[in-house]
Amino acid sequence: MDFPILLTILLAPLVASLVLMFIPKEENILIKSISAAGMFVSLALSLYAYFTYNQDIGGLQFVFGHDMPWISDLGVTFFLAVDGISLPMLLLTNLIGFSAIFASWNINNRPKEFFILLLMLIAGVMGTFIAHDLFIFLLFYEVVVIPIYILVIIWGSSKRVTKEYAGMKLTMYLLIGSGFLLVGVIALFVKTTAIAGHPDMSFTGMAMAAQQLGEFDQIWLFALMLFGFGSLISMWPFHSWSPDGYAGAPTAVSMIHAGVLKKIGGYGLIKIAVYMLPLGASFFAPYMAVLGVIGVAYAAMGAMAQKDLKYVVGYSSVSHMGYVILAVACLNVIGINGAVANMFAHGVMAALFFSMIGFIYEKTHTRWIPDMGGLARQTPRLAVGFMLAAMASLGLPGLVSFVPEFTIFIASFDVYGGVAVIGIAGIIITALYVLRAGANTLFGPPRPEYDHLEDIKGPEMVPLVVLGTVLVVGGCLPSLLFDMINSGVVPLHAAISDALQLGGKL
């Protein structure tokens, strides 16, 4: 057997958190260093995996445990594998997770518990992206909720909503969504077992049986999954947890939540819902497209009205996820490529945004845009990170999010015509609120009370360097990202293309 690279990536943060449990809570720097070391191992290995993945062969690689029966009477195996869709997501998780450790470098209130929970959270998110078994996927999917809740209620901030409210809202939305998802999964399991004659919960095995389900079954099962994954990806009208939740959460949680956790919704939609239930997907595609477009426009308008930086980015992330839903709803290779790429791009951008806002809040103790003045003079490095994220958010060419958005526009215009135009117009509003937030925070008249502010330095620079590099490199060499994704999307689409007859254009 080869070196179990995926298992190591998954276990490194968990081992680190286990080690932390035995370290005295006063050892502040040691705790943070161990966390960083654990994440570094994962990050390095996932970079290695990303660049050694053989795109010519495609399919599942770095397979681990597919022959390891886990729960035999449910047909569950501890099946870890990645393809061109999950690998970018795994890399994204590690990039953001690694940065999040450094974005939390200044946490001195109960740091031991904080980093233990944070590492568990990151490992849980990674698990969802590398699991190739629906049961194991669910295991990781719900396991992340609890660390988030505790992180929010202890280390969150109560500026506009109390952190207790934010934490509970975040948790309840996701859990109720996952309750519906769970009903769908259990029903799907029972029905596929009846078709296949034996239980099999691996994605591929289940999809083979599920694709034979009748149209009616596929439709209601897809509806349940759409609700579950939709509330995770903050699809309009299940989005309202997102701005409140991010505002209440500590920086690292906002980064991970907006950066990757949300993407589990999009990832699940593509790799589980659409893949297994293509008839259901083609039935719901037009509705998804409409909901996606409404999300884009509505949330962009919402972002315009906000004066709290975290709310601006919170709404903007809802708006960006609208594009992802619109792209998935295209149900063609270009669209799904765009959806996955946009999730990656938005993840990097949102994480950078939140980490910069976190530093601003830490230093100025406010997130209120009119109170900022001209921070660019006082904290130039912070301003660079902020503007980099802002430019990526509005899709500046040369940064990572331009090509994905462009791809989505092409795909959705092709399929949905007029509706897509509304979505595309959302980018104008995006430019408006992003530039306004940037201008009022960074380039207004400098305020004397912030003159003494220290710019980010040392470990605080890590999020900026890591995520900023990815933003630029991904923008200049989009093929690095797109070739990978394409190698995963093409076979997935081929498997379902027979079943896909997209119902009439809108």
Next chain:
Amino acid sequence: MPADMFVLTLPFDPSALTLEMLMAVLATLVLIMGIIVPKGSRHGLGWVSLLGILGILAVAVSLWGEKRELLNGMYLLDNYALFWKITFMTAAALVILGCMRFIDNMGNQAEYYSLTLFATLGMMVMASAGDFITFYLGLELMTLSFVILVCFRKTDAKSVEAGIKYLLLAGMSSAVLLYGLTLIYGLTGSITILEIGRIIAMQPLSPALVLAVVLVIAGLGFKISAVPFHMWSPDVYEGAPTPVTAYLAVGSKAASFAIIMRLFISGLPGIWENWAMVMAILAAVTIIVGNLVAIPQTNIKRMLAYSSIAQAGYILVGLVTATEAGIKGVMFYAFLYVFATMAAFVVVAYYYNVAGSDELKDYAGLAQRSPLLAAVMLVALLSMAGIPPLAGFAGKFYLFKTIVDGYLWLVFVGLIMSMVSVYYYLRVALVMYRDDPVDATPISVSSPVAVTLVFATIATLVIGICPGPLSEIVNGAAHTFFLH
């Protein structure tokens, strides 16, 4: 001729009673030792009981796979019964190991331990009961032992009140149950469950039988505290000494489920479609009411009482289809429920010794005073809520997958309400983790308690992450259910 009168014509194999006889001996032994042993060293009786239970547990495990029958199906020993007995004894062992200091503070250790063992004996008889008389015998032995245990803190008005309440309502429910059983006997002329099953399958449905079934459901619904027969449980759970509450919540419920399945699935399969819908509605109402009423509770024992009502609702789900998969789901869930409930109640009992309160607000800052207690509590509660990777998730998966065809609405009710239950479970987490303690002195957890808690937590985690092995065992146990 006269000599023949004493020759048993039925096959009598007393080895089927090995475990029960051992348990009876142990219980009596503990009671007698209580008289002999001087007052100062009676705390050792806990260890005697514990070792005794572990010994009987070992015998039970060694009997695995045996299939014995006593007096024409009056008493059944098979893997099904053995699994339940192992469940009860595990619960008893955990509650004794985890709450020794609590018992020492109450005094009268000999009586306490011996009654706990007698209650266990009653449960073990119920799990094996093949006819109404045996079943009722076990049920009453268990109930009466619990009545005394509930009011064990004689000087505490709440405890005595709980005891009287339990006595009255248990007597009432027993009467209702007996009335139902009598009607069934009148209709079939038999008290042996398997024989009743055969007779009823051939009879047309009569109104008297319907009445009988309703009365039996009501009588047993009381024992498992299914809504609307749950009124007693919050008061009794709150008033009873915490170790008793723990054992009442786990043991009496599990034993009742063991006999409910025998009674309904073996005894009344002929009219399955008539009672299945009732069970489904009962399950739904129990899940909804239990979870919703748990939300506003401020006393942790009351909250756990309502949550255990909801748990009984989940377990009822497995009964609805009356299939092997359903039986397996019930047994699997009941087994893992032991660990979660025991862990939660042992924390409550231990913390009561420290803080003298069961109010939720007094748990503030527990995470800083004792990370172990807080973490165990959190894991136990989340397992009850069914959050992976804890055991409750796998348990719910097994339960609900049996009713997807035909009772999909119940799947919705169950899973959505279990997500709602996270709301009140997390409130405990909020108080324990967010708040700063009023009195920050660290709590040192004595080693027997630590062992109990760690064991229960590890069991919850292991069953959750890797339910395969346990699932195989339970499959084997559920399989023997239909082999009579």
